[in-house]
Amino acid sequence: SQTIHQWPATLVQPVGSPLSLECTVEGTSNPNLYWYRQAAGRGLQLLFYSVGIGQISSEVPQNLSASRPQDRQFILSSKKLLLSDSGFYLCAWSVIAGLTDTQYFGPGTRLTVL
Amino acid sequence: AQKVTQAQTEISVVEKEDVTLDCVYETRDTTYYLFWYKQPPSGELVFLIRRNSFDEQNEISGRYSWNFQKSTSSFNFTITASQVVDSAVYFCALSEAGNQFYFGTGTSLTVIP
Numbered sequence: 001s002q003t004i005h006q007w008p009a010t011l012v013q014p015v016g017s018p019l020s021l022e023c024t025v026e027g028t029s030n031p032n033l034y035w036y037r038q039a040a041g042r043g044l045q046l047l048f049y050s051v052g053i054g055q056i057s058s059e060v061p062q063n064l065s066a067s068r069p070q071d072r073q074f075i076l077s078s079k080k081l082l083l084s085d086s087g088f089y090l091c092a093w094s095v096i097a098g099l100t101d102t103q104y105f106g107p108g109t110r111l112t113v114l
Numbered sequence: 115a116q117k118v119t120q121a122q123t124e125i126s127v128v129e130k131e132d133v134t135l136d137c138v139y140e141t142r143d144t145t146y147y148l149f150w151y152k153q154p155p156s157g158e159l160v161f162l163i164r165r166n167s168f169d170e171q172n173e174i175s176g177r178y179s180w181n182f183q184k185s186t187s188s189f190n191f192t193i194t195a196s197q198v199v200d201s202a203v204y205f206c207a208l209s210e211a212g213n214q215f216y217f218g219t220g221t222s223l224t225v226i227p
Contacts, residue, residue, distance in 0.1 A: 110157070
C-alpha cells in the first residue's frame with residue numbers, strides 16, 4: 001500500500017532563515033506530487049505540483065521553491081522565510097492516470113515563522 | 115469566480131442529529147470529478163469520496179451519504195446520527211482535466227456531546 005511521509009512535523013523558524021521541508025511517497029511509481037499551504041482560516045492554496053523528476057509547476061509567485069530530485073521525493077524550500085510563510089504545509093500525491101485521480105495527503109508540517 | 119463554494123463556514127449540531135454540508139461547484143467541462151475530504155484537528159486531510167460527472171447515483175457509506183445533482187451543480191454531504199468524532203473541517207473539491215484540484219474553503223463542523 002502507498003504511504004506518504006512529511007517531516008518535520010513541526011517547525012519554528014526565525015524570519016530570514018532558510019527552509020527545507022521534505023515529502024516522500026512509498027509504494028507507487030511516477031506519482032504526481034503537490035505542495036499546498038493552509039494558512040489560519042483553513043483555505044488550501046496550491047503552491048507547486050510536479051508530474052516527474054525535475055518538472056515543477058508553480059502556481060503562486062512567492063519566495064518559496066520546490067524541487068523533485070527523485071521520483072518519490074518532493075522538497076519545499078526557501079532561502080529567507082517571511083512572517084507570511086507561517087502555516088500548515090501539506091504534501092499530496094496522485095497516480096498519473098490520464099485524466100485525474102484522487103489526491104492523498106500527508107500528515108503535514110506546521111511552520112511558525114517568528 | 116470560485117469554482118467550489120461551501121457557503122456554510124461553521125456548523126454546530128448536537129450529537130445524534132443529522133447534518134448536511136453543502137457544496138456547489140462551477141465547471142464548463144463535461145468530464146470532471148468531485149471529492150470530499152475530512153480534516154480532523156490533527157490536520158491530515160482524509161479522503162472520503164470521489165465521484166465522476168457521469169455517475170449521479172447517490173452513495174451511502176455507513177452514516178455518510180452523498181447527493182450529487184448535476185442540475186443544480188451540487189454535491190452535498192450528509193452525516194446521519196452525528197458523533198463527536200465527526201467534528202472536523204470538511205472540504206469539497208473539484209477536479210477537471212489537468213489533475214488540479216479546486217478546493218472549497220471548508221465547513222467546520224462541531225458536534226456537541
